[in-house]
Amino acid sequence: MAAHAQSHQTIPLNDLSAFRTPPSSWAIAGGISADPGKNHDLRTEAGTGILANLPVSGGADIYTQLEHGDIDLELEFMMANGSNSGIYLQGKYEIQLLDSWGKENVTFGDCGGVYERWIEEKQQGYEGYAPRINASRAPGLWQKMEISFAAPRFDQYGRKVSNARLLRVALNGVTLHENLELTGPTRGGGSAEATRGPLRIQGDHGPVAFRNIRYRLLDNPPLQLGELKWEQFATTTDFAPDLSTLKPKASGKTKTLTHEVTNENSQFTLRFTGKLSVPAAGNYHFDLQAYGSGTLHIDGKEIIGKGWWFRSGTANLSAGEHQVEIIYTKKESWWPNGLGLFVEGPGIRRQALHVESSVPLGQMARQIFLDFESKPVLMRCFIDFRRHPDSAAHRITHAISVGFPQRLAYSYNLSTGTLLQVWKGGFLDATPMWDDRGDGSSQPNGSVIPLSDEPQLAVLATSETPWPIFDKENSPFRPRGYELDDNGQPTYQYEAYGFSASDKIIPTADGRQLERTITCKSSGQSNLYLRVVSGKEIKAVSATLYLVDGTYFIETAAKPLLRNSGGQQELLLPLGAGTSLTYQLIW
C-alpha cells in the first residue's frame, strides 16, 4: 500500500482483551517456533505480540471485539505441521488456512482458498474457490495474508442489493483471488448476512499463531463528482494554452467524467468543471491518467500541475462540496484517447471518479509467461532484485533463473555466484522482456523469498573478520558458464581468489526444497569461507536446522559458525581445497 494511504490500525496482542470471551486454547505469546517435520508441533515462549491457539484437545473459534464492514486486512500467520484454521470475514466468509506446503494441486480447501458453501440437506458443497497457485510456505514459517473485502449491501427494507465481494486476496505477496462475488456465507458461517460482523479465527482444527493483525476500515461513502460541464477547444500544442483567450468549439453537460464527450482524437483540449462532494475531511490522494497531458485544480488550487501522462497529487479537503477543474490535452492521434481520475482517502478505497470506458483497457500488453516443464527451464534475463518486498529494486544484469518440474525456481547471479532468490508457484513473467521492444527483464511469477545480492564466497583472515564489502569494479570473480547434466540441470563454474569452484542447486528427492552443493576444486588460498546466509535473526531450531528472519529454514549437517557481524547475524562455513559443502533451503 502506498505511503499516502490512510495508515492501518492494529489489533493489540498484549493480552486477549481485543477478543470476546476468548476460549481456553488461545493465549498471548512472545516467541514461537515449530519443527516443520513434526505433526502439530508449535512451541511458545513467554511475552506479548503473538496470538497462539494451542489446543490440548478440541479448541474453539475466537472472535474480535472489532466489527467490520468494508475492510482491508493483513496479518501474519504460522501453521503447525498438518494443522488447519481459517479467517472468517464478518464471522461468515472463510479464507482457509492450512498446512498446504508442497502440494502440487490445490483446491478451495487449501491455504488461501475460499471455503465452499454447503447444502445441509444434500450434504453437498458448492461455490468454493481454489487459489490461483499454491503460495504456501512450510509449517513453522511466518506467512502473510492480505484481504480486501467489501461487505454485502442492503436496502432500507433489509433486502440484500449486492453480494459480499473479495476484491483481492493475496498470500505471501501473490494474488490468489480478485473481484470474487460471494453469494452467501461459506460452510460453518451461519446463514444471516449483515453489514457488519466480527473477525473470527478458526481454532478447533489444530495449532496456529498470528501476529501483526492490521486493518483499515473503509466504510465512508465514496466521493462524488456532480454538476459536470465540459468545453472542447481546438488546440495544437502538447499542453493546454491559456484557455481564457479561447472560445470553446463545443460544450455541454455530462453525468460522468469521460473523454467520450468528444469524437476528436487529436489537437483538442477538454476542460471539465464541476463539484466534488467529500464525505469526510482529510488528505485525499489523486491519480490523474491523461493519455497526453493534463492538470487537476480543486477550489482554484493546483493539485496536479502541467505534465505528461500519469501523475499524482494530494489535497487536504474539508467535508462538503469543492469546485473541481480537470483539463485534458491531446495533440497526436497515434495513441488512444484516455482520461482517468482516481482518488483515495480516509475511510475510502481507491475509487475511480471517471467511467471505466474513459480509460483504454484494451491497450494492455499480451502477457508472455514461461511455465515449468518436464525438464528444468533456464532463462537469462535482467532480474530486479529486492532485499525486502518493500525495498527499492536493484537490477542484476547477469542473472539466470531456473525453474524445475517440481515447481521450484531460483535466480542466480552469474557474475558473483550468488543465490539471489527462490520461489514457488509459477516460473517467469517474461512480458517486460519480450513484449514489444522490451527492457530485458523478467519477473518471478510466484511467491519470492529474497536471499542476498552480495557474493557468498570470500577470503577472511580469521573467522572474526567482517564480511568484505564487494568492489564491483574490481571483482575477483570470473564466470565460466555452466554445463547441463543428463536431466538438464546446470552446474555453474567460476574462478575467484585463485580457486576454481562449481556450484549446483537442485530440488531434493521429495521436491519440496532446494539443495545446494558448492565444490572447491583447487585453491591457492586458505581461509576461504562460504556465507550461507545473513539476516537480522538466525535461530537454531535443532542441531541441523536454522530459522532465518522467520521466513525460511537452512538445513545443513556441516555445523556452520553462527556469528554476529556488522549488526546482523551470519552462518559461515569454511571451504577447503578439494572439499564440498551442502545445505538445503526450506520454505
Added chain:
Amino acid sequence: MSRYLLYILPVLLWNVLPAQSQTGSKLLPTENDYYKIVTLPLPEGLVLEVGGLATLPNGSIAASTRRGEVWVIENPYMHNGQYPHYRRFASGLHEILGLAYKDGALYLAQRGELTKLVDKDGDGKADLYETVYAWPLSGHYHEYSFGPIVAPDGSMYVTCNVAFGDQEWWRGESRVPWRGWTLRITPDGQMEPFATGMRSPCGIGLVDGELFYGDNPG
C-alpha cells in the same frame, strides 16, 4: 512518452521504404530478381525473432533468436520439396543478436557476454554453455550486443550498444565500460578494446581483413 516516440520511428521508416521500392520496381531490378526470397514454413507456435544466422558444414543453418534460443534448421533449402526440420539446439539465453560457427562450436553474443555452445554428449543439443568473456551492463534496455564476427586468426569481434535517456531521451550514454565499443576477444577469453564511438553498431562484417559496421543512422 519517450517509449511511444521510440517505436513510432521504425513505423515511419516502414511506411516510407516499401513505397519507394514499389515505385522503383518498374525501373529497377529488386533483390528478388537476383536472389529469390523464400520464407521457410514454421511449425505452429514457434516464435523465431531471428537475430543471428550461421551456416553449418553439413548444409544446415543455425538461427539465434531474441527469445534466447538457437535452432538448427536441417534441409533449409527444402530440396525435394520436403519441409525443413527444426531442432532446438540451445535455450534460455539473453536476447541473442549474432551467431557464428567455428571448430564444432557455436558462438553468440548475449546482452552481457560472448558464449560458446558445445554439444559434448552428441545428442544434438548444447550441454556446455561456456562464458568466453563477460562485459558489464548497466541494465538499460538499449544495451544490446552484436556478434561475433570470426577473424582469420580465430579471434572474435563483438559490438556493444550504448544506453540513453538520462540527459535527453535520445542521447547515447556509455554508462559502464565498453558500451559504444567494438571488442576483440581471443579464443582463450582475453579482451582487447578495438574501436569506439558507436551508438547502435549492428550489421557487422569482415571484408578482406577490414571490419565494417552499420550504425543507426547511417
